Amino acid sequence: MRITADTGRCVGAGQCVLNAPEVFDQDDDGLVTLLAHPGADEEARVRLAAGLCPSRAITVHED
Template structure:
C-alpha cells in the first residue's frame, strides 16, 4: 500500500490524524502531512478508514 495526499484539497479537518496518527500529521496551517507514505500491514485498515472519512477526499490509497 502507498498513500498520496493532496494538500490543495485538504481542509484541515483532522479526521485522518485522529484515525491513523502513526501515518498522518498536520502542519502549522492544519494541512495534512504524511509520516508514512508506505504504511505497514498493521496500519492498512486504519489508513483505508481515514481515506474514507476525509471530507475532501484528499487521501488516496494506491494498492501497488
C-alpha cells in the same frame, strides 16, 4: 499500498490524524502531511482515514 495526500484539497478536518496518527499529521496550517508509509497493521486505519476525509485529499493506491 501507497498513499498520496493532496494538500490543495485538504480542509484540515483532521480525520486522518485521528484515525491513523502513526501515518498522518497536520502542518502549522492544519493541512495533512505524511509521516510514514503504513505497516501491515496500519493499513485498515489508513483506508478508514481516507474514506472519512471530507475533501477526499487522501488517496490509497493498491500496488
